[in-house]
Amino acid sequence: MDKKKITEHRKLYERMLFDDxxxxxxxxxxxxxHGGYLHMLDRDGTPYSTDxxxxxxxxxxxxxxTLCDEVEKRQxxxxxxxxxxxxxxxxxxxxxxxxxxxxxxEGTPLSIPRxxxxxxxxxIAGVRYARVTGDHKAAETARTLYRKVVDWAKTPIAGSxxxxxxxxxxxxxxxxxxxxxxxxxxxxxxxxTPELMAYSDGCIDTILNRHLHPERRLLFENVAPDGSLMTxxxxxxxxxxxxxxxxxxxxxxxxMARGNxxxxxxxxxxxxxxxxxxxDKEYGGITYFMDxxxxxxxxxxxxxxxxxxHNEALLALLHALLLNGGEEFEQWYDRVxxxxxxxxxxxxxxxxxxxxHRDGRVALRVKGSNWKxxxxxxxxxxxxxxxxxxxxxGGF
Amino acid sequence: MDKKKITEHRKLYERMLFDDxxxxxxxxxxxxxHGGYLHMLDRDGTPYSTDxxxxxxxxxxxxxxTLCDEVEKRQxxxxxxxxxxxxxxxxxxxxxxxxxxxxxxEGTPLSIPRxxxxxxxxxIAGVRYARVTGDHKAAETARTLYRKVVDWAKTPIAGSxxxxxxxxxxxxxxxxxxxxxxxxxxxxxxxxTPELMAYSDGCIDTILNRHLHPERRLLFENVAPDGSLMTxxxxxxxxxxxxxxxxxxxxxxxxMARGNxxxxxxxxxxxxxxxxxxxDKEYGGITYFMDxxxxxxxxxxxxxxxxxxHNEALLALLHALLLNGGEEFEQWYDRVxxxxxxxxxxxxxxxxxxxxHRDGRVALRVKGSNWKxxxxxxxxxxxxxxxxxxxxxGGF
Numbered sequence: 151m152d153k154k155k156i157t158e159h160r161k162l163y164e165r166m167l168f169d170d171x172x173x174x175x176x177x178x179x180x181x182x183x184h185g186g187y188l189h190m191l192d193r194d195g196t197p198y199s200t201d202x203x204x205x206x207x208x209x210x211x212x213x214x215x216t217l218c219d220e221v222e223k224r225q226x227x228x229x230x231x232x233x234x235x236x237x238x239x240x241x242x243x244x245x246x247x248x249x250x251x252x253x254x255x256e257g258t259p260l261s262i263p264r265x266x267x268x269x270x271x272x273x274i275a276g277v278r279y280a281r282v283t284g285d286h287k288a289a290e291t292a293r294t295l296y297r298k299v300v301d302w303a304k305t306p307i308a309g310s311x312x313x314x315x316x317x318x319x320x321x322x323x324x325x326x327x328x329x330x331x332x333x334x335x336x337x338x339x340x341x342x343t344p345e346l347m348a349y350s351d352g353c354i355d356t357i358l359n360r361h362l363h364p365e366r367r368l369l370f371e372n373v374a375p376d377g378s379l380m381t382x383x384x385x386x387x388x389x390x391x392x393x394x395x396x397x398x399x400x401x402x403x404x405x406m407a408r409g410n411x412x413x414x415x416x417x418x419x420x421x422x423x424x425x426x427x428x429x430d431k432e433y434g435g436i437t438y439f440m441d442x443x444x445x446x447x448x449x450x451x452x453x454x455x456x457x458x459x460h461n462e463a464l465l466a467l468l469h470a471l472l473l474n475g476g477e478e479f480e481q482w483y484d485r486v487x488x489x490x491x492x493x494x495x496x497x498x499x500x501x502x503x504x505x506x507h508r509d510g511r512v513a514l515r516v517k518g519s520n521w522k523x524x525x526x527x528x529x530x531x532x533x534x535x536x537x538x539x540x541x542x543x544g545g546f
Numbered sequence: 547m548d549k550k551k552i553t554e555h556r557k558l559y560e561r562m563l564f565d566d567x568x569x570x571x572x573x574x575x576x577x578x579x580h581g582g583y584l585h586m587l588d589r590d591g592t593p594y595s596t597d598x599x600x601x602x603x604x605x606x607x608x609x610x611x612t613l614c615d616e617v618e619k620r621q622x623x624x625x626x627x628x629x630x631x632x633x634x635x636x637x638x639x640x641x642x643x644x645x646x647x648x649x650x651x652e653g654t655p656l657s658i659p660r661x662x663x664x665x666x667x668x669x670i671a672g673v674r675y676a677r678v679t680g681d682h683k684a685a686e687t688a689r690t691l692y693r694k695v696v697d698w699a700k701t702p703i704a705g706s707x708x709x710x711x712x713x714x715x716x717x718x719x720x721x722x723x724x725x726x727x728x729x730x731x732x733x734x735x736x737x738x739t740p741e742l743m744a745y746s747d748g749c750i751d752t753i754l755n756r757h758l759h760p761e762r763r764l765l766f767e768n769v770a771p772d773g774s775l776m777t778x779x780x781x782x783x784x785x786x787x788x789x790x791x792x793x794x795x796x797x798x799x800x801x802m803a804r805g806n807x808x809x810x811x812x813x814x815x816x817x818x819x820x821x822x823x824x825x826d827k828e829y830g831g832i833t834y835f836m837d838x839x840x841x842x843x844x845x846x847x848x849x850x851x852x853x854x855x856h857n858e859a860l861l862a863l864l865h866a867l868l869l870n871g872g873e874e875f876e877q878w879y880d881r882v883x884x885x886x887x888x889x890x891x892x893x894x895x896x897x898x899x900x901x902x903h904r905d906g907r908v909a910l911r912v913k914g915s916n917w918k919x920x921x922x923x924x925x926x927x928x929x930x931x932x933x934x935x936x937x938x939x940g941g942f
Contacts, residue, residue: 190780192841192842198780198841198842199779199780199841200778201779201780250710251708254713254714258713259710259713260709260710260713260714261708261709261710261713262708262709262710264708312647312657312658312660313656313657313658314646314655314656314657314658317650317654317655317656317657318650318656382596383595383597384586384594384595384597445588445594445595446588446594446910446911446912446915447910448910448912448915448916450846450847450850450901450909450910451846451847452910453909454846505846507903507904508903509907511905513846513849514842514843514844514846514848515842516842516844519842519844520844
């Protein structure tokens, strides 16, 4: 990218992050009455439900703590993080230390722990919160939970948790992908210990050598435990391009940290493959769910365009541009950028509308839900802004 | 409706049922190799998966048995029913007599019993199969399972089964609705016994006096156990107009059987209310999921048009036309009929495409899936054909 364009994009990210997205969540999500966040927010920021869900809640704590960690320890951001972390410590855990899935506004648990994803988001929240506040209990909470999650993650849980164990064994890409990110966050707390590095290596190996099939140029969400394709079954044909692109930049981060050029190259290759396969040639945008063999994708939301897939795609492309460069990545970056920034931002009320039909009509107008919260978009803008700033100052 | 139109529609139903829909399922669904049915069928009838699911599987047994029961005992229909029933008896039950949710082609269970819906469809399959074949074991299987299901249905299970018991008690309309239908089918086996009639009365009472709120002109899927509205919560605002319309004709059937005019009138009123609320004023068709207060309906498939909602709406309207008549019902009948028969039938490969986007674009081209099978459409055509024939011959 030429310098002028880099600066232009850096400024766009900066404006959107600091003048739009952060103010939106700071204005509408604090629950001053009961603590924690309201995150079921309508287009204009009004809550349409006061229930609280572990995923978006913990992720918002992660975001405001990370903002302090990566930008500056601004008091209002620390206060935001504290509001959420205190709610976690007060209400999130059952008697065995697992994390409930959802809560009333007051903090009464509404649904049982499902593990392991709720827990992983509490870990990264705890790590960053401990780093910026020095809260030892947050650090210990993250460490304890990390050990549990590593243990739970040993059981393959591809597909439904209602599957009969052993009836059709598969492993799910979501586990090594999220654990790769969580382990990198743990290293911010405890350093690149041999244990953490070995675990991280295992995650990368599972993603690149079992889920990724170079002969197909695709990353399969569910494969047999030995990595064999299971394409006779719908779940074995299941693809989430946005998920694969998220894994791609997690692996590029590891490549950078390890100085491992091969990792970076493989993740760059994966990025291109997923964009080539997942891009909607008719309407543009990254398709949510796909079937690797072109058989019907059964989930009714399959052909939709979701904000987060585009955040992850742009982060993968920005990493690839910084670490690798090249015309092909820049062309893809322009294409995804134009589509994304043309469709999702809400000029009227700020932040992004997250859910569009295939053809670009709004499907769900909300800013926050049990899934959408203060996470993919602000993370993309924050990390993207930092990557663009690095490029602007001439790389590393 | 005038006589000419009634005859025209009767002939349309007859043709579509006997020359299109029944031949489709007889041609593509029998699994001659392993027994039972293949029901994950692409648009042209080709299976895209050989997995078998308890819901569509049991419902197909019900349909072919009912066809014999209501039309004639044609050997090829009995053979179809037997193919499915034998698979049920051989593979469906766990050691405690609960019904697994899904199976491999060979019959190995893939996912754990979820109760109570799989079981209810096995009950109605067993009832009809026993009636047309005289199979005592099928009758006993239905009776045993019915007693279990009545017992299980006592626990309120609104919303997710992952809800923490007692944290926000609600009851779900799906339970009394399905149990009303199942109990009526049981009466075909054992007659209108005091026990069955009392249970049926209880279901009607729950639907009409707890879920239906005349002051709102809406039937709420989830309410407090005493029937109070829970509209502070998304699940308490949740509406499925197609579900309410299915309940409406179940209640009209009870009104007919009991000679209870009030029941018929209340169900007719409900039919109009649901159509007025659920009809998409912009694109036509019945909206899948809605929020009673106009808040965002979170499920991403909410604004879609699904075949079965339209089958149930037309059955409610045909019952209302036969039992009540009147211009308002005829206008609605014409509107729903024209939309439905204009959109869903597949002139190229037969049967109906089940899943459309709000604006009428195909969302999912399949004829069968883990949800769609040989049930709502053929039941609508069979019962609709019988209702139209009755009207043609001058009512009762």
